[in-house]
Amino acid sequence: MNTGRQAVLMWTGLVVAVLAGVLSFLSWDRADQVAGVVSAVVGVAALGVGVYGALGPPRGPDVRVSATGRVTSRGGGDANTGFAAPASTTPPGSVSVSDTGDAEGDGGSANTGFRQG
Structure with missing residues (x-):
């Protein structure tokens, strides 16, 4: 595994841990609101990454x-x-x-x- 992939996994794990910690200190109603917003943002980001990956690598001139x-x-x-x-x-x-x-x-x-x- 290259260092770029390791960095992505490390940062993803860190963000998940911080989000879990923040949600654990909120009331159920407030945590539900925050989780809804976070899931919407993550969904849009995942869609963008999927489209970017589907476009393929950049090409040079003809x-x-x-x-x-x-x-x-x-x-x-x-x-x-x-x-x-x-x-x-x-x-x-x-x-x-x-x-x-x-x-x-x-x-x-x-x-x-x-x-x-």
């Missing part, structure tokens, strides 16, 4: 590569006529590659399409 030229790389070099994106934790949106040129890597790296990382 990438379109077309009509690139021929490229040759020799002796450990790096040649590119397409699109080379840096490594990222956010994946790109849709990637479209069409009519790319020939790539020849003789001991090197050649790209005429799309490469990330």
Whole structure:
């Protein structure tokens, strides 16, 4: 379990314990009112978290590569006529590659399409 999840569990437990302590010192009528308000707030927050989770991870911009030229790389070099994106934790949106040129890597790296990382 990572530290972020541990922190969420710790804070959730702390909030539940404090709320239980506060409710135990109130009269039944007042505790009922407080519990109703707290449950409404928690319900709305849970709905928001559910919608956020359903939307999925964030995406990067869409990438379109077309009509690139021929490229040759020799002796450990790096040649590119397409699109080379840096490594990222956010994946790109849709990637479209069409009519790319020939790539020849003789001991090197050649790209005429799309490469990330």
